[in-house]
Amino acid sequence: MTANLVGERRTFVTHLECSLTGERYEADKLQGLSAAGRPLLVRYDLEAAGGALRREALEARPTDLWRWRELLPVRRTENIISLGEIETPLIPIPRSGGTNVLVKDEGRLPTGSFKARGLVMAVAMAKELGVKRIAMPTNGNAGAALAAYATRAGIETLVLCPSDTPEVNVREIAAQGARVYRVNGLIDECGAIVGIGAAEGLWFDFSTLKEPYRIEGKKTMGLELAAQLGWRLPKAIFYPTGGGTGLIGMWKAFDELEQLGWIGSERPKMFAVQASGCAPIVKAFEDGVEHAERWENAHTVAAGIRVPKAVGDFLILRAVRESGGAALAVEEDDIVRATADSAAMDGLLLCPEGGATLAAYRNALEAGLVSATDDVVLFNCATGLKYPLEDRSAVLDKNALPDLAEL
Amino acid sequence: MTANLVGERRTFVTHLECSLTGERYEADKLQGLSAAGRPLLVRYDLEAAGGALRREALEARPTDLWRWRELLPVRRTENIISLGEIETPLIPIPRSGGTNVLVKDEGRLPTGSFKARGLVMAVAMAKELGVKRIAMPTNGNAGAALAAYATRAGIETLVLCPSDTPEVNVREIAAQGARVYRVNGLIDECGAIVGIGAAEGLWFDFSTLKEPYRIEGKKTMGLELAAQLGWRLPKAIFYPTGGGTGLIGMWKAFDELEQLGWIGSERPKMFAVQASGCAPIVKAFEDGVEHAERWENAHTVAAGIRVPKAVGDFLILRAVRESGGAALAVEEDDIVRATADSAAMDGLLLCPEGGATLAAYRNALEAGLVSATDDVVLFNCATGLKYPLEDRSAVLDKNALPDLAEL
Structure with a gap:
């Protein structure tokens, strides 16, 4: 665990903003899409953030994702969840x-996968905002990241994916503690089902850009x-x-x-x-x-x-x-x-x-x-x-070795 | 790429030493096991290394594996190969x-896998010492690491593994440019075949501890x-x-x-x-x-x-x-x-x-x-x-949705 995960640091979020109309929304409550049906973007007081965090101080921190804390939405350190979000080479x-x-x-x-960046942030914010149940459509990797982080945060999770999603994804989602459903449709059709349940109040909708925080992680x-x-x-x-x-x-x-x-x-x-x-x-x-x-x-x-x-x-x-x-x-x-x-x-x-x-x-x-x-x-x-590779191996019989010079 | 990969730095290797008898061997030539048939260990002038590298200087470097250069055997920076050996969380x-x-x-x-640590070092040293052809027995992950690094170093590679080695390993080895053979035996039996070919001068034997540098990486x-x-x-x-x-x-x-x-x-x-x-x-x-x-x-x-x-x-x-x-x-x-x-x-x-x-x-x-x-x-x-996981998914028909509250 790095110092970034335990240090108390200030947050500079001022509000959320509709990406289409610019309309303002409150930051410290649960938000989905804007009234215009568009993604909400998180806005910060960057002048204050720049005052609190100098580039040199940033450079001296461990390089994991949480080094950027002043430019991220999580307010309370106790809500940080982590599985080791290293700086990728x-x-x-x-x-x-x-x-x-x-x-x-x-x-x-x-x-x-890079889905970890978005989901670690979205799940941490879901924890901060008291979400108890999440559902999400996925082509595979996002579901795996959600499952891992939600399990870590103690949040119940349902994941819907197209039936032909890469097999390892479907299985890792379940192994990491989420319920996973194969749907006879593409990701947007999975998303439609998630939307129905969200409207019924069964869960919070974690679809891409339908909650404001995955983009902050990404x-x-x-x-x-x-x-x-x-x-x-x-x-x-x-x-x-x-x-x-x-x-x-x-x-x-x-x-x-x-x-x-x-x-x-x-x-x-x-x-x-x-x-x-x-x-x-x-x-x-x-x-x-x-x-x-x-x-x-x-x-x-x-x-x-x-x-x-x-x-x-x-x-x-x-x-x-x-x-x-x-x-x-x-x-x-x-x-x-x-x-x-x-x-x-x-x-x-x-x-x-x-x-x-x-x-x-x-x-x-x-x-x-x-x-x-x-x-x-x-x-x-x-x-x-995670993806199928071709079998290009040959067979060697230990009891009937060929001339090894021909290998 | 980090500064560790390109900076010219001193090496402090003095000699190799038989791990059983303590007998000395020359460092700057190709070595396998000692005369006693035991692994060779790399020895350093640690007093000089400690003079050249202070702990504070080490701490200021990027955290990848090559930050430890003064305690590693590669002499010439041009022989460093890398696929991004990050510090693991x-x-x-x-x-x-x-x-x-x-x-x-x-x-x-x-x-x-952690095999990357040993193999990046062994392959870099093989490059430094002019090796043209490598063979190695593997249970899977070591072969994958060898294949990737040897390909990067332009060294030809043969990998022998037990026939029931995890499928993804066998395939990734081939994908990453090595020839791979499935053998009806365990890893030591694969190793015996590698040994025969090495004795015939067909390749250099990269079996665990049979060359001195994997341990330095590990x-x-x-x-x-x-x-x-x-x-x-x-x-x-x-x-x-x-x-x-x-x-x-x-x-x-x-x-x-x-x-x-x-x-x-x-x-x-x-x-x-x-x-x-x-x-x-x-x-x-x-x-x-x-x-x-x-x-x-x-x-x-x-x-x-x-x-x-x-x-x-x-x-x-x-x-x-x-x-x-x-x-x-x-x-x-x-x-x-x-x-x-x-x-x-x-x-x-x-x-x-x-x-x-x-x-x-x-x-x-x-x-x-x-x-x-x-x-x-x-x-x-x-x-x-890399390992098989259980399928614990359920099926959801988009055309005949159940009561979502029951999911």
Whole structure:
């Protein structure tokens, strides 16, 4: 346990704000979507926060997620829950990517994915606000993170996932103390069921962006990246985009860091990466519209980005456009090839969604959207160990050894 | 990438030494076992190292494994290879373990296990010493770590594993660029085949403790633990013991830290944890002998500790006895129960070998070998995600929803 988990520190949350209308909401009570049906964003008194926390003091703290406490919503230290939210490493992939490509390996977080960032924060806030029962739709990794943290916080949890969710996810959710249901539908259809129960008062709805705090946890990706790179941001970020909380969160983090005076006004080009079998944000980006339509017959090997409809679509599109980036769709074959290349050439096993970012980077390079001299960060959102790998072993009989020189 | 990976730093290796006879061997050439057929230990000029690296300077460095460079054997920075060897977190498990129990979660390392520590060091040294081809027997995780690092170092690799090695291990080894063979035998029989090929000059033998550097990587567990706990060691350490490199390595680390004056002479009780279906070290411990006999018909769900015969047996036994600890065998049912409890009660998914340490801790508590007020560290050596979990999901039909209040 690090000092970040036990130290009493001030919180600087002032209020919540509708991401569409700017309408103010009270911070210290349970909130879902705004009256306009849009995500609520947490706002801070950043001037006061910057007075209380100098960059040098931040740098002297242990590097885990809770080092950012003054920029996070949890008020009381006793509500912090933790399974070891370490700072995730940046790993070069010179052969499969290029000499200026770093992978931020989010698979090292608790429960093996970046979902831990959002859920540790949301569950801590649920604890702070007295929530007793949570339900959430998931494509797998979010459910695993929720289960682990909710169990730790003593909160009862139900998780609904598409029937073909990666098997290990379904099982780890149950092992970590949540009830898990397989639904004959996609994640938004699971979400609809969760919504019905929430309206009936059966549980609190933890769907992506339907409560205000997952985004605050996810924004630590942006905070952390800036600190790791010496308060300089990369030229481009490739981010696997389902619900898009992380992309929206990083964009928010960069603004907060600039207001603190810790970084300048430069921003990375933000690339929202989707699979061609489920690319609603890409379509909306290309069509020049602000909201995305539901993607019908969504399919991709990258289960985590199989999200036909994202409630934060306009926030994703706004960040991508303001940054001068793009929303890019990649083919299934390219996802598989990129994932295989990273492992076989650089020894780094990515998840398919991480592989998708490498595939998108390669395409962007070819299309001239980025140059090989640009420093680029790809987000590997989960450990590659959760996904099926090919069996390429051979058999050796100890009782009838071949000529070993031929192995 | 951290400053530890690129900074030029001095090395203080003086020589290698036979762990049985104390005979000296030259450091800067390729070495296997000693003439006595025993592991070689790396020796340092610790007085000079302590002069070059003050504790305060060490504390100011990024916390990854390479912060310990002055206590590691790699001479040239260009030979460092890395996939992000972060400092692994210490996670309390108050409900399934107790209020003074911390789990060191080694599953967060590259390729999801503590094997990364040993193999990153051994492969870096193989690179430094010009090795072109490596072969190794494995129960799974070591092979995965070797494959990833050797691929990164551009070294060709063959891995031999028992046919019933966890499926994900066999597959990740191949995905990460090594050739992998399933052998109808246990790990020592795989090792025998590797030995034959090594004798024929076909490859360099990377078996546990048969080259001198894996132990140097593994000793960072002890260095790191001391740093994390503020240069105070816990009362007891429970370590899942197959080949035992980590236990031997930590014991060596504590001595080196004492010689540096960074810790005192107190030591934790070292508990070597084995499964009752493969407990050669436990038998030798109980029989009061210095070497262990091969364990016949070895079997356990905890594949990583299914090691019938360990070349470093006497070193494990020596550390355990000097420390006032014990070698403990745990039943399969207790391993399964402890693993399930940690996940369901504390949200922490352990690997079976990690579960074995929790089971052993519970037994030791009952037997009075440790007390509930002792601070204790359990080693979870790999991510629990690599092992099969039970399916405890239910089905929900979106077209025929039940009363949601009954979920």
